[in-house]
Amino acid sequence: MVNTQVTLSGLTLDNPVIPASGTFGYGYEFAEIYDINCLGSFSFKGTTREPRFGNPPPRIAETASGMLNAVGLQNPGIDKVIGEELPKLRRVFHKPVVANISGFSVEEYAECCGRIDREEGVGIIEVNISCPNVHCGGMSFGTSPESAAEVTRAVKAVTSKPVYMKLSPNVTDIAAIARACEDAGADGISLINTLMGMRIDLKRRAPVIKNTTGGLSGPAVFPVALRMVWQVYNAVKIPIIGMGGVTTAEDVIEMMLAGATAVEVGAANLVDPLASKKIVEELPRVMERLNIENLTDIIGGAHNG
Amino acid sequence: MRNEIFTLRFNREIAKNTFEMTLSGDTAGIAPGQFVNIRLDGFYLRRPISVCDYSEGSLTLIYKVVGHGTEHMSSLTRGARLDLLTGLGNGYDTAPSGLRPLLIGGGAGVPPMYALAKALISEGKMPAVILGFNSAGEVFYEEEFRALGADTYVTTADGSYGIRGFVTDAMDRVRYTYFYTCGPEPMLRAVYGKSVTSGQFSFEERMGCGFGACMGCTCRTKYGNKRICKDGPVLTKEEIVW
Ligand SMILES: Cc1cc2nc3c(=O)[nH]c(=O)nc-3n(C[C@H](O)[C@H](O)[C@H](O)COP(=O)(O)OP(=O)(O)OC[C@H]3O[C@@H](n4cnc5c(N)ncnc54)[C@H](O)[C@@H]3O)c2cc1C
Ligand SMILES: Cc1cc2nc3c(=O)[nH]c(=O)nc-3n(C[C@H](O)[C@H](O)[C@H](O)COP(=O)(O)O)c2cc1C
Ligand code: FES
Numbered sequence: 001m002v003n004t005q006v007t008l009s010g011l012t013l014d015n016p017v018i019p020a021s022g023t024f025g026y027g028y029e030f031a032e033i034y035d036i037n038c039l040g041s042f043s044f045k046g047t048t049r050e051p052r053f054g055n056p057p058p059r060i061a062e063t064a065s066g067m068l069n070a071v072g073l074q075n076p077g078i079d080k081v082i083g084e085e086l087p088k089l090r091r092v093f094h095k096p097v098v099a100n101i102s103g104f105s106v107e108e109y110a111e112c113c114g115r116i117d118r119e120e121g122v123g124i125i126e127v128n129i130s131c132p133n134v135h136c137g138g139m140s141f142g143t144s145p146e147s148a149a150e151v152t153r154a155v156k157a158v159t160s161k162p163v164y165m166k167l168s169p170n171v172t173d174i175a176a177i178a179r180a181c182e183d184a185g186a187d188g189i190s191l192i193n194t195l196m197g198m199r200i201d202l203k204r205r206a207p208v209i210k211n212t213t214g215g216l217s218g219p220a221v222f223p224v225a226l227r228m229v230w231q232v233y234n235a236v237k238i239p240i241i242g243m244g245g246v247t248t249a250e251d252v253i254e255m256m257l258a259g260a261t262a263v264e265v266g267a268a269n270l271v272d273p274l275a276s277k278k279i280v281e282e283l284p285r286v287m288e289r290l291n292i293e294n295l296t297d298i299i300g301g302a303h304n305g
Numbered sequence: 306m307r308n309e310i311f312t313l314r315f316n317r318e319i320a321k322n323t324f325e326m327t328l329s330g331d332t333a334g335i336a337p338g339q340f341v342n343i344r345l346d347g348f349y350l351r352r353p354i355s356v357c358d359y360s361e362g363s364l365t366l367i368y369k370v371v372g373h374g375t376e377h378m379s380s381l382t383r384g385a386r387l388d389l390l391t392g393l394g395n396g397y398d399t400a401p402s403g404l405r406p407l408l409i410g411g412g413a414g415v416p417p418m419y420a421l422a423k424a425l426i427s428e429g430k431m432p433a434v435i436l437g438f439n440s441a442g443e444v445f446y447e448e449e450f451r452a453l454g455a456d457t458y459v460t461t462a463d464g465s466y467g468i469r470g471f472v473t474d475a476m477d478r479v480r481y482t483y484f485y486t487c488g489p490e491p492m493l494r495a496v497y498g499k500s501v502t503s504g505q506f507s508f509e510e511r512m513g514c515g516f517g518a519c520m521g522c523t524c525r526t527k528y529g530n531k532r533i534c535k536d537g538p539v540l541t542k543e544e545i546v547w
Binding site: 022023024025028029030032033045053054057058059060061062063064065066067069071074208218219267269270271272273274 | 306307308344348349350351390510511512513514516517518519520521522523524525530535
């Protein structure tokens, strides 16, 4: 018997597989077709203080081995998430969830994180300072070490749960930003959010996405994500949740060898609603084949090789 | 939603760039106005296609070749295995139709009208159908609708077949109790303006998942935000915000 358990800041997960924010809703659609309690945890849709419609459509474009999205943080707002979604979610998912929080000011991040911190079913707070699809917020906090640290400090001051800062790949020095978050008290780092990109419709001679640009995700970004997890592992001591293009159990192992303690699965859930379940089921078989007994043993394992 | 593997039985061109694909597989839970989301080798996102007809073990889709994905679909041959998500979307509600519903389909919006016409007829209703196309070469399924016993009108924009003009030019010819429509957005807007009863509209949007998880397809309605893939694709006349 292999052991797939991993521990993130004191929270032990049955396995490292966590559906990524924005690709799993609040879990209900997936609970229709499988028991989502097989997952390590899941990260729910990015939540802001106010309800948001998000960007005008079209919001989605296909790319080679991936997709662009410009959803723009559509969500019902923190009141409804706490009052309606979390109680409903608890009926289909019985493990602690990852609460993904976004904001447009340092105060908003702090207010939302402070409120979600009091929710029993929340295991980790994932602070998204990396959304490329909103203006004057989101990613702008994640592109400089100073502002990333400022958000981290503000959130840490009002929370008791582990805080993971979710970083943007659209930066020149990811290690410096991760280090700034660690120095400001972050308990862990989540990465990567999507890479900014675009597509043009040849017939209309105009961008496919109404917002012009969108965030690239899917297998196309996996090597970039892996490289960034590797660099952040070298830069910080706190645990890393790695993501970006993860589609198979082998991808999970690769992310962990680069330095991730757990792994999020995003776009793969959209094209195959059973993707996360299949990864959970494949993982023990792949571990056996690779002679891995304890998954925790391989975290950062490729750095010694 | 269900995830099922279907086997291709027929795939034939029935009009200009328009293919009818018949698949065998588990059709449990499929309803008129719903769609399936098809995984295609070499394409990252699935392709949403409306349910045109279904019976136990058999599913018919009609699609227009407009890009690389539908082009690839048209090259598939008998025996090909396709991974489908089925039972997607809310589908049409036949309850408010009255005895004489009018079904209005334009181009690639014609297919869902067929399963709907069948369902309405099985409930003892007498639907009339208007099918709109650009020109004679694109017309399909006129005979199939007539064979169901539905009063069928065909319009072509260039006048090369049937009534010259748009579907709205045929709407005056029919007295109807309610209507159902699917087609390109300009057509839907025209039908909205011309219609004299309440009705239901089927919408398209670019989709990430097709089953409600990504918020890629949201639109505004009078009753709040709706996901075209999950809370739609069918919206009522009363709730639409253009
Ligand atoms: C609910 C629903 C039902 C549909 N039913 C039918 C049908 O019965 N028959 C039919 O011929 N067509 C139907 N369509 C449109 C069909 O999905 C597109 O024509 C098809 O996805 C085009 O794929 P492509 O690769 O050939 O085109 P490309 O333009 O190369 O596709 C690129 C991307 O854009 C998406 N896309 C392009 N056009 C559309 C569109 N009109 N709507 C949504 N996504 C689009 C594709 O899915 C793909 O992700 C339906 C669309 C929706 C949303
Ligand atoms: C449709 C969509 C919506 C997303 N929404 C959010 C979000 O609300 N908050 C967030 O932190 N990340 C969001 N993301 C980013 C993912 O959580 C993930 O970081 C990214 O997609 C990379 O993983 P992947 O390649 O496996 O998809 C979204 C991604 C997609 C595709
Ligand atoms: S396409 Fe994903 S929610 Fe509609």
